[in-house]
Amino acid sequence: MTHDALNWDPLLIQRYNRPGPRYTSYPTAVDFLTVADDHIERQAYAERVATRPLSLYVHIPFCAHVCYYCGCNKIVTKRREQAEPYLRLLKDEIAKKSALLGGGLVNQLHFGGGTPTFLSDEQLQELMAFLRRHFTFSENSKADFSIEIDPRELRHNTLSMLRAEGFNRISFGVQDLDPDVQAAVNRIQPESMIRAVMTEARSLGFHSINMDLIYGLPLQTLDGFSRTLNTIIELTPDRLSVFNYAHLPERFKPQRRIQADDLPDASTKLAILGRCIQQLGEAGYHYVGMDHFALPTDELAQLQQQGRLHRNFQGYTTHSDCDLIGLGVSSISQIGDYYLQNQVTVDAYEHALNQQQLPNLKQRQLTLDDKIRRKVITELLCHLAINLSDLNDEFGIDSRVYLADSIAELKPMLTDGLLAWQGHTLHVTDKGRLLVRNACMAFDRYLSEHQQQRFSRAI
Ligand SMILES: C[S@@+](CC[C@H](N)C(=O)[O-])C[C@H]1O[C@@H](n2cnc3c(N)ncnc32)[C@H](O)[C@@H]1O
Ligand code: SF4
Numbered sequence: 001m002t003h004d005a006l007n008w009d010p011l012l013i014q015r016y017n018r019p020g021p022r023y024t025s026y027p028t029a030v031d032f033l034t035v036a037d038d039h040i041e042r043q044a045y046a047e048r049v050a051t052r053p054l055s056l057y058v059h060i061p062f063c064a065h066v067c068y069y070c071g072c073n074k075i076v077t078k079r080r081e082q083a084e085p086y087l088r089l090l091k092d093e094i095a096k097k098s099a100l101l102g103g104g105l106v107n108q109l110h111f112g113g114g115t116p117t118f119l120s121d122e123q124l125q126e127l128m129a130f131l132r133r134h135f136t137f138s139e140n141s142k143a144d145f146s147i148e149i150d151p152r153e154l155r156h157n158t159l160s161m162l163r164a165e166g167f168n169r170i171s172f173g174v175q176d177l178d179p180d181v182q183a184a185v186n187r188i189q190p191e192s193m194i195r196a197v198m199t200e201a202r203s204l205g206f207h208s209i210n211m212d213l214i215y216g217l218p219l220q221t222l223d224g225f226s227r228t229l230n231t232i233i234e235l236t237p238d239r240l241s242v243f244n245y246a247h248l249p250e251r252f253k254p255q256r257r258i259q260a261d262d263l264p265d266a267s268t269k270l271a272i273l274g275r276c277i278q279q280l281g282e283a284g285y286h287y288v289g290m291d292h293f294a295l296p297t298d299e300l301a302q303l304q305q306q307g308r309l310h311r312n313f314q315g316y317t318t319h320s321d322c323d324l325i326g327l328g329v330s331s332i333s334q335i336g337d338y339y340l341q342n343q344v345t346v347d348a349y350e351h352a353l354n355q356q357q358l359p360n361l362k363q364r365q366l367t368l369d370d371k372i373r374r375k376v377i378t379e380l381l382c383h384l385a386i387n388l389s390d391l392n393d394e395f396g397i398d399s400r401v402y403l404a405d406s407i408a409e410l411k412p413m414l415t416d417g418l419l420a421w422q423g424h425t426l427h428v429t430d431k432g433r434l435l436v437r438n439a440c441m442a443f444d445r446y447l448s449e450h451q452q453q454r455f456s457r458a459i
Contacts, residue, residue, distance in 0.1 A: 006287070007431035008274055012416060014266065016435045019455040021447070022290060023381060023440050024313045025339055026374040029332065031446045032341055032362035038352070041360040044338035045100040052323050054101070054135065055108035057314070058090070058127075059328030061346070062118040064153065067175075067187040068257045069217060071246055073330040073344060074114040076254075083119055086346060090328055091130050092353050097325060098134035106135045108319045111147040111167075117154060121161050128165045137166065144169055144208075144319065151197045152189050159197070163204045170201050171210035172237075176217055177228040184218040184262055191231060198235045208298055211237040215272045216245035218262035225272050226279065233283040239300060240285065240293040241315070242276055244269075246456030273434075273459055289381060289436060292316055309382040316382065329359075337366040369445070372397065376406075377440040384428040384436065409442035434459065 021028040035041075059073075062083060066076040075082070098104070109131070119127070137143070146169035147162060162170075176182065177191050201209055211232060215225060232240070247263060249255040264272065277287060285293040286301040292315060294300040303309045303318050310320035313332050324334040326342055329349045333340040341362040343349040352359035366374070372395050379386040391399040400407065410426075413419045418432030419439060428436050441447055 006277060006433055007429075008277075009431065010267070010270055010274070012418075012431075013270060013434060013459060016413075016418070016438050017457050017459050018438070019457050020437050020441050021444070021455050023377050023437065024311060024315060025332070025334070026377045026444065027339075027364055027366075027370060027446055028444075029339075029341060029362075032339060032364045035360050035363050038358040038360045040338070040363045040365065041333075041340050041358045042100070044333075044335040044340060044363075044365075045097075048101070048323060048335050050102065053107040053138070053319075053321060054104045055312075055317075055319055055322035055324045056106055056110070056131070056135070057324060057326050057328075057331050058109070058111045058116075058131075059113060059326070059331040059342075060111060060116040060119060061086070061114040061329050063113070063115045063150075064118060065186065066254045068185045068254045069175075069214065069245055069247075070254055071248065071252045072114065075346070080118070080120070083123060085350075087119070087123060087127065089346070089350055089353055090127070093327055093359060094130060094134055096353075096358060097327065101135075101325070104135055105138055106131075107138045107140070107143050107322055108317075109137070109145045110314055112314070113148055115150045115153050116147050117149060117158055121155055121158055124158075125161065125165060146170065146208075148173065149197070151193050152187075154197065159200050159204055159206075163206065168206060169208045169210075170206045171212065171239075171241075172197060172201075174211045174232070175214045176220060176225065177231055178220070178224045180219045181217050181224065185258070194231075195235065198237070208238045208300075210239040210241060211235075213240060213242045214245050215242060215276060216247070216264060216269045218258050220264050220268075220272065222268060222271050222275060226275050229276060229279045233279065236295070238295050238298040240280065241291050242273075242280075242293065243291050244273075244456065244459055248456065270459055287433065288316055289384070289433060290315070304382065307383050311378055311381055337371070339364040339366075368395070371395070372399075372402070373406075373443045373445065376403070376443045380426075380428060380436055380440055384433065385425050387425045389424045403443065406443045410439060413439060 061073060061075045063074045063076050064078060145167045147167050148171045150173050174194055175187060182188050247255060280293050284295060286296055288294050288300055288304055299318050300316055310317050312324055312334060326333040329342060329346055330344045331342050340360055343352055343359045343361045349359045375391060376386050388399040410419055417429055418435055420427050420429050428439060
């Protein structure tokens with residue numbers, strides 16, 4: 001889908017461009033409630049449908065260098081030995097959760113961070129062996145075992161070791177190839193490095209290779225980012241995540257090292273996004289939505305077409321039938337109708353585990369109302385439509401009455417042609433695709449004006 005097909009209208013986009021959540025969950029993580037102990041998490045494990053397969057998320061929080069734009073939960077350190085005590089805690093958590101789960105079949109695994117390859121190759125191998133001793137890893141070819149890779153943090157054999165350990169998908173942090181932009185954000189990684197890791201990953205048989213890019217970084221220009229995109233298109237990753245740089249220096253300390261004057265202004269940023277959609281569309285990439293693009297041959301694009309796409313804390317996902325088990329600091333689990341977030345600091349995480357507790361910091365148990373609204377939001381984000389008759393059948397409600405307030409809030413978007421009714425189905429039009437989260441916000445009953453300011457803008 002190109003920029004023309006999206007009915008590009010800069011004035012309209014700017015008018016609707018307000019802060020809001022990206023809905024990797026509903027209710028969103030800011031609405032999770034702090035817990036006193038781990039009894040709710042234990043309850044979630046006790047109520048779990050034991051036959052459901054698992055998706056494991058493992059958080060490795062360390063980075064050897066700081067990127068000034070970064071908004072991730074990470075610990076920047078040169079002291080590699082810091083990984084050892086963390087790995088001991090992580091294994092303790094894995095053993096505790098595996099005992100509660102009685103093992104379990106793992107259909108999906110994701111190592112994220114921070115930088116997972118901050119760990120040495122031996123540490124990564126040992127961690128995988130430990131996980132395999134505590135869970136059964138699916139042999140099915142549809143199983144996804146993925147890892148986030150900072151191209152600067154790879155040893156000679158790391159990629160082949162990861163492939164041998166069963167990883168079949170990979171995501172590279174690229175951000176921008178322009179040397180001036182890279183210098184301004186303290187992340188130097190020459191184009192030759194990106195080409196080399198991409199070639200190696202392909203030859204090792206990784207599939208669904210993703211690259212992360214960011215638009216809105218300091219010193220970025222329309223032509224500069226367009227050149228980056230041309231090179232990326234030549235490298236043909238299967239998926240692309242093109243994130244909007246969220247500049248929130250009050251919240252993320254490293255961002256204070258970015259000069260506000262160096263940031264592209266709002267209209268340049270919007271032009272960069274427009275060019276990006278245009279260029280990727282012309283190169284055959286399908287716009288999945290919310291920062292994500294995929295080649296038509298990729299499962300993400302195919303499942304969207306078949307109406308089988310889902311969304312979780314890692315963004316769009318193809319595994320909807322799994323309970324998600326978060327491991328490591330700040331990770332989030334989704335078990336049945338419970339969301340559970342781990343302690344964020346290593347100290348608090350360690351303290352809880354040493355007290356023989358699960359390291360739970362926050363939770364949210366979904367009410368029926370949450371489930372109805374989650375369904376609407378997920379369908380809008382994944383399939384750009386919600387059929388109210390289906391909703392009535394699934395939840396035994398009259399959704400036009402039940403959601404009357406939210407539906408009334410959509411009026412301006414309907415008038416502006418961003419949404420349209422077709423019988424009982426509310427559709428996001430092509431023109432509305434970039435602004436779909438505004439529609440989702442109308443169904444979010446927790447979103448106050450005050451809360452909105454905690455989020456970044458859509459564009
Ligand atoms: C955990 S990192 C990926 C793995 C590895 N640490 C790396 O940087 O290559 C996740 C991604 O989040 C994105 N990201 C980080 N901070 C961001 C920000 N402030 N705004 C937008 N995207 C951001 C980057 O694209 C980054 O690749
Ligand atoms: S972008 Fe990645 S490597 Fe850079 S500081 Fe953030 S988590 Fe670490």
